[in-house]
Amino acid sequence: MTSTPYLLPPMYDEFRAVARTVAEKELGPRAAEVDERGGFPHDNYATLVAAGLHAPGIPEEYGGDGVDAIAAAIAVEEVARVCASSSTVQTSNKLGVVPLLLAGTAEQRQRYLPEVAAGEALLAYAISEREAGSDVAAMRCRAVADGDDWVLDGVKTWITSAGVARYLIVFAVTDPEAGSRGISAFVVHADDAGISYGEPERKMGLKGSVTREVYFDDCRIPGDRLLGERGKGMRLALGTLDHTRVSVGAQALGIAQGALDAAVDYVRERRQFGRAVAEFQGVQFMLADMATKVESARQMVYAAGARSHARSADLTYFGAAAKCLASDVAMAVTTDAVQLLGGYGYTKDFPVERMMRDAKITQIYEGTNQIQRIVMARQLLRTR
Amino acid sequence: MALRIVVCVKYVPGATGDRRFADDLTVDRDDVDGLLSELDEYAVEQALQIAEARDDAEVTVLTVGPEDAEDALRKALSMGADKAVHVEDDDLHGSDVMGTSLVLAKAIEKTGYDLVIAGMASTDGAAGVVPALLAERLGVPQVTLLSEVSVGDGVVRGRRDGDAATEQLEASLPAVVSVTDQSGEARYPSFMGIMAAKKKPVESLDLDDLDIEAEEVGLEGAWTKVDEAAERPARTAGTVVTDEGAGGKELAEFLAGQKFV
Amino acid sequence: MAEVLVYVDHVDGAVRKPTLELLTLARRIGEPVAVALGAGAADTAAELAEHGATRVLTADAPEFADYLVVPKVDALQAAYEAVQPAAVLVPPPAEGKEIAARLAVRIKSGIITDAVDLEAGEEGPVATQSAFAASYTTKSRITQGTPVITVKPNSAAVEAAPAAGAVEALSVSFSPGATGTKVTARTPRESSGRPELTEAAIVVSAGRGVNGDFAVVEALADSLGAAVGASRAAVDAGWYPHAHQVGQTGKSVSPQLYIASGISGAIQHRAGMQTSKTIVAINKDAEAPIFDLVDYGVVGDLFEVVPQLTEEINTRKG
The missing domain is CATH 3.40.50.620 (HUPs)
Structure with a gap:
């Protein structure tokens, strides 16, 4: 009996089983400690590398696993379900891999991707600035040509994995008069002279990931570090986000699932008024709504993943929709999960308060959900 | 000289599934999610480690079981085994250890081997005698219940942690080896391994291919018979007593009744 | 015959x-x-x-x-x-x-x-x-x-x-x-101490009720060849190492037999042991939630019940 095309083939269950086993056995038990300790989780990074989960989706020709965007999303989802901080390793890498695949020369791809696939190098993505968040084209970081080299000056903000990443994809203004067409992308090495980092941000959540400013002071890089065509940086950035929104959506989805699972387990055990709290309709209605939201988000993320893999024309809409929906769902579901765990949910003894703190950023980074809605609306208004 | 390693694995019902007996008093395996027996993962791991230490080894994973047993083979292939052999035949239903070991032995001989590696027991039957039976049937040395194993110069060596003593063992190949859960953590399959497994060959065999008559195996051919299977009653609310001076002794009595003492 | x-x-x-x-x-x-x-x-x-x-x-x-x-x-x-x-x-x-x-x-x-x-x-x-x-x-x-x-x-x-x-x-x-198989060396086994907590077939745990003294519980564990576990209260009080903590923020165990002494059985602890096959508890407090989980419970002073239990077990083992 053949299955309908709508259900994922069994191979994806195998991917999930492997990722879940690693996540539950190795990452989950340390999640609270990673959150408490703060900073980049080197031990979890090593675990992800050993299990081959740190950068899913890199093509086989560069030493990667060659899996499609849905399998890669599942890898992120399962890790985020137990430790969202650890999943930033995967999303951080993806933000660096996609631009290289979209715009890198054969040499550039050969130069960087195998190291990432082997777990020897982590990637970071540096586009935001203090005065250029949603309005990314307003960035001021400059890249001035000097002979065959480029010299970078400026400050980038909110850079995940800064200080740990070996290579950073950096967007800078190469033609100040040309507006959004004057921005180019570069591959900067952490050991290039003229780079320094700010103090780690003290965040609400995702504490087991490091976020810092990156300062470029007269940072000179050779010409072969230009990524893609000069002036096509914005195009590359937006094209990248189309794909990476699937990952962030998967991350948010994982967080939501983790919170839902914790809530279901708890209400089965907790007894009040002589019975399990799970027997109360009010609780059951909450759970049903939470589960519906999570599954809808899942379907959206995988639908976007499929389009990412196929490079479909409607990927822009789906990527934005998946990220927006999944992150809103994560925030709602984690909040409900804390509510269902009551007083205990408010303490660090149980994971849901961490999940709620972790969920919030998914509504903000990779384009705020307000920007996502603008992207979606533009797509909708264009096609009719 | 090429080293041909055959790993015997079993597909077993998940421990959290609802396990029960069917009407013919065989294990009811329908509707239960199965998996590669955890103890066999150690066998696959050791086989892979031995193979990785040299460049002329080939690891074949073998199972006797119904159609679903292929999942066990696929997991082993995802971990890194090179090829798989699946013996499947309706007449095998209800086989006891004698029947199963006969089928395995014939399949091992047909595949060709220098070293057979098995787990120490199955998680659903836990007889733990199949490796010894294989050695007897194949007429080769058994080096079993090892917590450490290595192969070199046509000799297999290992450490066996018995009840009374720890022994260092040695035998010439070909031989049958079994490894315990102390032999080293089994690796997780990687996504790459799962993708690669799809391209690896899986050979299907039935009783005819092995020259075994249906009467020698299966429920009818079994040399043991289960006469009855009774479910133990579910955990009822427990007994709580107040200590009046003999509380410890009474508790000991309870524990003895549960065969803990 | x-x-x-x-x-x-x-x-x-x-x-x-x-x-x-x-x-x-x-x-x-x-x-x-x-x-x-x-x-x-x-x-x-x-x-x-x-x-x-x-x-x-x-x-x-x-x-x-x-x-x-x-x-x-x-x-x-x-x-x-x-x-x-x-x-x-x-x-x-x-x-x-x-x-x-x-x-x-x-x-x-x-x-x-x-x-x-x-x-x-x-x-x-x-x-x-x-x-x-x-x-x-x-x-x-x-x-x-x-x-x-x-x-x-x-x-x-x-x-x-x-x-x-x-x-x-x-x-x-x-x-x-x-x-066929030569034994090239043999060393008689010495007792290797207690089994590993998450793998042990029997786990004997203690909590606030032991008031800092785990000796009585360790003796019971040794009579059963069991591993020793501790509740969070006991670990937080510094009475036993964190590696032995059983519960939500400790280890999860599912042994054949779990004996909890002086442990109230709050949901925090239960999360780490409630799938044990047989659960036994000894506690002074008849209302302790742990008694909802047990197959057999003794309401009493663990400093009297446990040593008596240990002695009885050792006698039976002969």
């Missing part, structure tokens, strides 16, 4: 308890004829006779110590051919199962392993086994050849039943395969 071969597990002539239990079971189906091999075999006769052995066949040869399993199979087969018994019973440990299995193939007989009880039946001995993590018991018998049955420890009481126990030499000629 038919004779039943009983394989003897001994260390230099000291017979191990499961073999004596086996003699009790053997007497239900026939006259026990013991087979003792290796160094000190002849010294086992007296004790075997006291517990029912009518004859004791002995053999000693360097092969029994120098090579794995097969020489013993050869010897047991020789005994089988000489005695033509109605059944062959073999005690644990693991080596016993291997010997039994290989003999069964050679004499073309069925084998039943890990029996927990044995009784005579119309069509031959009937063995009781436990299946699926003890949720089922089955009764089985052998339908071909001479029943070969291995029995788990603690399956029968050791009973005195004085019998002749006449010692006879067993002549054994070893098969070509007897020297």
